[in-house]
Amino acid sequence: xxxxxxxxxxxxxxxxxxxxxxxxxxxxxxxxxxxxxxxxxxxxxxxxxxxxxxxxxxxxxxxxxxxxxxxxxxxxxxxxxxxxxxxxxxxxxxxxxxxxxxxxxxxxxxxxxxxxxxxxxxxxxxxxxxxxxxxxxxxxxxxxxxxxxxxxxxxxxxxxxxxxxxxxxxxxxxxxxxxxxxxxxxxxxxxxxxxxxxxxxxxxxxxxxxxxxxxxxxxxxxxxxxxxxxxxxxxxxxxxxxxxxxxxxxxxxxxxxxxxxxxxxxxxxxxxxxxxxxxxxxxxxxxxxxxxxxxxxxxxxxxxxxxxxxxxxxxxxxxxxxxxxxxxxxxxxxxxxxxxxxxxx
Amino acid sequence: xxxxxxxxxxxxxxxxxxxxxxxxxxxxxxxxxxxxxxxxxxxxxxxxxxxxxxxxxxxxxxxxxxxxxxxxxxxxxxxxxxxxxxxxxxxxxxxxxxxxxxxxxxxxxxxxxxxxxxxxxxxxxxxxxxxxxxxxxxxxxxxxxxxxxxxxxxxxxxxxxxxxxxxxxxxxxxxxxxxxxxxxxxxxxxxxxxxxxxxxxxxxxxxxxxxxxxxxxxxxxxxxxxxxxxxxxxxxxxxxxxxxxxxxxxxxxxxxxxxxxxxxxxxxxxxxxxxxxxxxxxxxxxxxxxxxxxxxxxxxxxxxxxxxxxxxxxxxxxxxxxxxxxxxxx
Numbered sequence: 062x063x064x065x066x067x068x069x070x071x072x073x074x075x076x077x078x079x080x081x082x083x084x085x086x087x088x089x090x091x092x093x094x095x096x097x098x099x100x101x102x103x104x105x106x107x108x109x110x111x112x113x114x115x116x117x118x119x120x121x122x123x124x125x126x127x128x129x130x131x132x133x134x135x136x137x138x139x140x141x142x143x144x145x146x147x148x149x150x151x152x153x154x155x156x157x158x159x160x161x162x163x164x165x166x167x168x169x170x171x172x173x174x175x176x177x178x179x180x181x182x183x184x185x186x187x188x189x190x191x192x193x194x195x196x197x198x199x200x201x202x203x204x205x206x207x208x209x210x211x212x213x214x215x216x217x218x219x220x221x222x223x224x225x226x227x228x229x230x231x232x233x234x235x236x237x238x239x240x241x242x243x244x245x246x247x248x249x250x251x252x253x254x255x256x257x258x259x260x261x262x263x264x265x266x267x268x269x270x271x272x273x274x275x276x277x278x279x280x281x282x283x284x285x286x287x288x289x290x291x292x293x294x295x296x297x298x299x300x301x302x303x304x305x306x307x308x309x310x311x312x313x314x315x316x317x318x319x320x321x322x323x324x325x326x327x328x329x330x331x332x333x334x335x336x337x338x339x340x341x342x343x344x345x346x347x348x349x350x351x352x353x354x355x356x357x358x359x360x361x362x363x364x365x366x367x368x369x370x371x372x373x374x375x376x377x378x379x380x381x382x383x384x385x386x387x388x389x390x391x392x393x394x395x396x397x398x399x400x401x402x403x404x405x406x
Numbered sequence: 407x408x409x410x411x412x413x414x415x416x417x418x419x420x421x422x423x424x425x426x427x428x429x430x431x432x433x434x435x436x437x438x439x440x441x442x443x444x445x446x447x448x449x450x451x452x453x454x455x456x457x458x459x460x461x462x463x464x465x466x467x468x469x470x471x472x473x474x475x476x477x478x479x480x481x482x483x484x485x486x487x488x489x490x491x492x493x494x495x496x497x498x499x500x501x502x503x504x505x506x507x508x509x510x511x512x513x514x515x516x517x518x519x520x521x522x523x524x525x526x527x528x529x530x531x532x533x534x535x536x537x538x539x540x541x542x543x544x545x546x547x548x549x550x551x552x553x554x555x556x557x558x559x560x561x562x563x564x565x566x567x568x569x570x571x572x573x574x575x576x577x578x579x580x581x582x583x584x585x586x587x588x589x590x591x592x593x594x595x596x597x598x599x600x601x602x603x604x605x606x607x608x609x610x611x612x613x614x615x616x617x618x619x620x621x622x623x624x625x626x627x628x629x630x631x632x633x634x635x636x637x638x639x640x641x642x643x644x645x646x647x648x649x650x651x652x653x654x655x656x657x658x659x660x661x662x663x664x665x666x667x668x669x670x671x672x673x674x675x676x677x678x679x680x681x682x683x684x685x686x687x688x689x690x691x692x693x694x695x696x697x698x699x700x701x702x703x704x705x706x707x708x709x710x711x712x713x714x715x716x717x718x719x720x721x722x723x724x725x726x727x728x729x730x731x732x733x734x735x736x
Contacts, residue, residue, distance in 0.1 A: 191559050191562040191568065192559045192563075193578070194582040194583045195483045195484070195577045196586060201582070264565065265569060266565060267572075269482070269572075300479075300482070301480055301482055301484070302476075302480065303486070305476075306478070308476070309475060309476030310477075348562075349484075388475055391471055391474055391475065392471065395467045402460060402463045403460065406457070406459075
């Protein structure tokens, strides 16, 4: 059953904007409304085609009017932000994430037309620590509740959404817990991190990194918006990369930083506007996080097309990241050493 | 056999002429005699048959290139088979073969394929017994199995050790990880005594401690994999723990701070383990698929099975000890 009027939040950013564009390309959908506080960049706006952009703040009760006037039946809440930098600081980000969601849910609860709710959440709600199992499934809860930042926002938002689902049992609620995105076009903390020529890592730790290709993320969001698949789903690619391995595949040079110096170093990177890593993302660099995507395959009926490694390689190719030391040079060095070894005997 | 390997290398290095008499007088072993006529004429040809030494260099360089390019696969638990086979196991092998002279008994009790749970006694202040069991199951088992060990959370919190443990195939000892590994057909190793076993004083050697809460048994029951009891003799003597500096342990957040006859006294030199002679015996596997997964929630079944495993290991330990004349000579 295709929806007739879809409202997408966070359309000025990659996922929201491209999702709106994909939905607008579907003739079965009558109207696509994109909401954000800032207009999307021009090329994204052009791509969005017949999707309408509504400049509104979801923290404002005005959103309620937008929903009821357009009789929106499907809401895709994709505006959760993990970057305090782009959102204008940690407080503003929290306000936008948590208060915005509360307002949006309040508006949806009042609107009888709403039948479907899709939330773009994050696997960060599982936390990341040494005491966690290696692989999380949807039923697990974190050992230490995220103390702050994006993970805490997401955990709170999921809580509010559960409350909403209780009060409106007629609405089908889909929670998509995405792992970190990667790909040639998307701009995230991770894509900036791996693009640094020397990549700071935490000394003595090598996190397992699970990623998701941007196209897979869009396909999952599109499917959740256009079909009824209620439930909580981990959305992540198959397989993992070790952080050190990923850095080597990108041809970067890792700089191990002692744990005690991680705080100051990340502050330097933040003030230099290179990479804006939040503390829970730094913890992710210590222990990593891997989730089980079995429910996504079986219940949701979606198999990611890219594995973590393929997605990462696609990102490296798409960004045309030049290895600091070219692999050809390494190979020729190997050949030279072999030749030397042969000459020795 | 090892001598036979060295001979062609020296002969090659020396040049081509004096190698015939050399090979015959030194070796006389079959391997040297076999390779000799082949290598002799070939060394003059354009494409020589690579010597073992050359192959080793090629392999090492290929390994280094793979590592440098990040061109290897890691499973979801962080197990890095490439690193384990080419770096970690070779690093442990001298300790296994020369220092502890480990002898394995009953390797046929470990299945070649499919999941199994190896349950062993824990001792020795540092978990060398776990590492040696992993080497044993890789080197002495016909199927060269990788042991996926379940470790305490303390280990994964440690900076370098935790990372290496994950790369070597260990994961946190918790029900979801254990079940996932066993149902994926992996060989899982568990040391249910935990810190009570590994950190017990020397006077309590070879006395099995409490076997946790039997979590390993319920995991095996749920997945229906056999339990292989494993008894390790020799690990108790590597660092005889005669004292425990509790305040220092608290300071480092460790469960104990051992005092051995050599350790704080000789400083880092005290970290060298005593060269005891080791025996690792794998006992008859205990089948759990006949009991049924529903019994995993029955505490009585779990306790009985836990006791059975514990008794088997304890009795095997006593038997091995009674056969042993000397802790260092075997």
